[in-house]
Every structure is written in structure tokens, then in C-alpha cells.
Amino acid sequence: MAFAGRRIAGLPTPMRLGVGVVALVVEGVGRLVGPARLTATLARRPLPVLGEYVRLVRSLAYAYVWETWPDTAPDGAPS
């Protein structure tokens, strides 16, 4: 989490602003339709452009896990 947070904090300004706006919108929509339904929808249809930055940070989190503990199994167990 600290790793991902540091990455988000280090984003170029336009990206950080965009991710912040998306976060606000997603938070607002989540309150209307429910977070589970929203999450499922976004997983099926990632937001164009801005959704990719969430994916970028998620991908770096994967990279962090497998660079730090390369023999980790996909479910998080040591292999």
C-alpha cells in the first residue's frame, strides 16, 4: 500500500489531477449504485484514458511484489 501510495504521489501533475477527479467521480457514483456493482462494471469496462492510470499503479504493485518476492505464487503464498 505504501508503495502504491508513493507511486500515486509521484505521478506527473496532470495525471494526478486526472486520477483525483476520477476518484471523486467513482466515489460519488459508488454511493449511488453501490460499490460492488460499480467495481464489477469498471472491471468489465475500464474507463478510457484515466482508467489506465489506475491500471498503471496496479501493475506496478504487481511488479513490486514479484520483484521483492519473486517466488510468490499468484495467490500470495510462497511457492
Next chain:
Amino acid sequence: MTADSLTADVVVIGSGAGGAPTAALLAEAGLDVLVLEEGPLVRQGDVVPFSLEQMDRQYRAGGVTAALGLPSIAYAEGCCAGGGTEINSGLYRRPPAEVLERWRRTHGVVDLDPDDVYGICEEVEKELSVQPVPGAHLPASEALRRGAAGLGWRHDESPRWMDYAAGPAARQGRRRSMTETYLPRAEAAGARLLTGHRVDRLVLDGDRAVEAAITGPDGRRVNAEFGDVFVCGGAIQTPALLQRSGIRRGVGRMLAAHPTVKLAARFDDAVNVPDDVAVHQVKEFTPDLSFGGSASNPGLVALALSDSWGRFSSAIVDWRHLAVYYAAITSTGHGRVRALPGLRDPVVTYRLTRRDRALLGQGLARLALLLLEAGATAVYPSFRGAPVVRRAADLATMQSVFSTGRASLMTVHLCSTVPMGEHDGAPADSHGLLHGRSNVRVNDASLLPDAPGVNPQASVMAVAIRNVRRYLEAR
């Protein structure tokens, strides 16, 4: 807060493939040179190549930089002394003669005789110790060679700027980046290198720039007065700085790149080498397409698998048998760099053409075919919803579901945002002097009129050295 003041005959902004030789030649000519580098100084050997620590310390924004678009394209931008030369794979390709001809004919660049350019390339090759691997190649590189040979596709080994004093094998090479070569030369000749100093804008007086407004370490304000300035911040930061300084004509409009798609390939033998890349490249489809190897430490293998993580995740436990490869295109699209008021970083956008999208899909399929020919037992293409490819018959399925909107596109080659030339609208003349300015020169990848279709560092360095010599002759 008071500002510190500096003075120099020439200020060089940026210390990468353009800035470092610029500083060295100017200092060796007896000028008082001040090099302003935004990033830190990290020596070769202080970090593991292609690691997350390297991304943290030597990449802009920790590596999380992208050109917005549909789809967006992630790019790697060095932000450290030595710039991109400290983080790239070291592959070296001279600018092809047909590219130089195109720059002369289409973009009106004068004084670009191939013999002169290649003469400079020879100097660079000697300084950087450009050479093929004298000993054993990486297994991932051998796989490329084997697959291309099996299909009858043209391929070769790209030489690298490496010193093999420690031994002849590929992994024993030490990179001859700018912090190992031209920056020490510049400092030995009296140039001052200030790292952690970001130039916010150039202060203009008529057609001259007279001062650089700088933010130093810990936010300290610094001013540097100069007679001439060479802006060498790279294809993104150079146009952004010029725009922040009020220099906008033709600047930042024609960003060119070599977009790539990637895949991970699994072999029965252990092929993974975490801190080096393949040197073989496949050139059968040049200049439109080329294939090569990417950095493949376990984290980057996980990245390559992450687009279809639900389907591909189990492969990560075999990371020792996996290597990442890329298919790169010479794009006919272009992008823009825009510095916006109040934002520290520019907005970067890129638009692929329809031809680019089709070519990326074709490239991915051909690369997968090559790796199957090389003996890969499974290929994992890096796009959402991709199937595992185990045989040639699977490629049709892969291509039918591929779209660039689902893929993780990236590029490491950015150029052409302040293209040189003598035609109307060119922001810089054939030697990097900005039109309408008497003392502001650009001397980095921004100047290349378009994407050269090969690793661009040699082109950048040859053009930079040529331009500095022209400047010195005219003084």
C-alpha cells in the same frame, strides 16, 4: 527567499545523450560551461538495471509517465545525470542512410552528408566502446536469433556501448553511459554539473534568452545568467521548458515515437536474466516493424502478464523460464507536448493512426510466431482478454481479439518535438538554433525531424556533436 546567482558562457540544460557531449565539446573548447540537470547523479552499479529501485531513482515520476490517448502509451523518461542513457538497454544503431536522405529531402535539413554523420558516429563508437558481445549471449537473445533463422527472417545483433573488461559474456558488460564518458570529460575540462536543479523557464529579452530561472534542491531559487543556452532536456521536457518560457512557434506539436506491444514467452530451459536484455533484433519488416527483447526481471514479467492476470497469473511461478519481448513499429501518428499554466508537468498526448493499430496487431502475431519457432511452449500476449498461444493455429484467435484499446502500449523512443529544418514552420534551423532567437539552441532528440525507425541514441549524439562544432566554428 533570495536567489543564488550563477553565471556561465554557456548553460546546457540536461545531461543526457544530447547534453553530455554538448557540454564536453564546449568545455574542451575553453568555454565556461554550466550543466543544469534536474535529476540526481546515480553512478553505474549503484542500482540494478531495470529494477524498481532504478525506476524510483532515475526515471521521471518513478516510471509512471504516459502519453494520453486512445489508448494511452506509457513511456520511459530518464530524470538523472546522463538522462535516458543511464536507463536504456545500450543498443546502438547508426541513423540509416535513407533516414538521413529523408531528413534532407522532406524536412529541408542542410549540412547532413552521410559521410560526415558517419564520421561523427565513428568517434562516438570509439568513445562509448560500441561493440557486439564478445562472448556468450543471453538465452533470451539466442531464442530471437533461433526463431528468426528458422523462419528465414533477417536478423542481426545490435552492438551496445559496453565495456567488457570484467569478462566477455553479455552480463559482464559495463555500460558506457554519459556518466561514464562525456560527463566526466566535460567536468575534466572545467564544466560545472549541478544536479537536482530544475530550470523552470528561460527569461527572454528581445530575441535573446538572458537568464535561467531555476529551482534547486530543497526548493531554493537560483538564477543563471549566460551568453548562450543549449536546451537538451529531451523530447518531453525541452518543448515544455520552451513553452513555459513563451517560445511556442512549432514547438511540441510533432512528437514521434516507436510504440511497442509486448508478450512473455515461456521456454523449457531457464531463459530469464533479470538485469540485462537481448541484443538480437529481427529486421525482416524494417522500417515498419522490428522485434527485440525487453527487460525481464520477475517484476517486469509480472507486468507483462498483468493485462490478463486472471488467465495468465499461474505462469508467474515459472518466471525463470519466461522472457519478455517486444514488437515495435515506426508510427505514422504523432503527439503533442503542452505546458499548461500552473502545472509543473506538461500534458503529453499521442494519437495512433489506423495503420499503426493494424501494424501493432500484425507485429504481435509475427513476434509470437517467431518465438514459437524458437521453441517457446507458451506465449502470453500483453493485452486484456488475450489467449495463451501454444501453437501457430492459435495466432488467428489472438489476432481476432486483439485491439490496441486492450493492450499495454509503451515506448522508450521519443523525438521530434522541436524538429530541425529549413522549411516554413520548422521551429529550429538545421543546427538547432531556434528561429527568431539569437542564442537559444536545442540539441537533443527533440531535433530529429521524425522517428528514425532504429534505436535513436546514435542519431541524437551525432546530430548534437555536429551542431556544437558548427556553433564553435561560428563563434
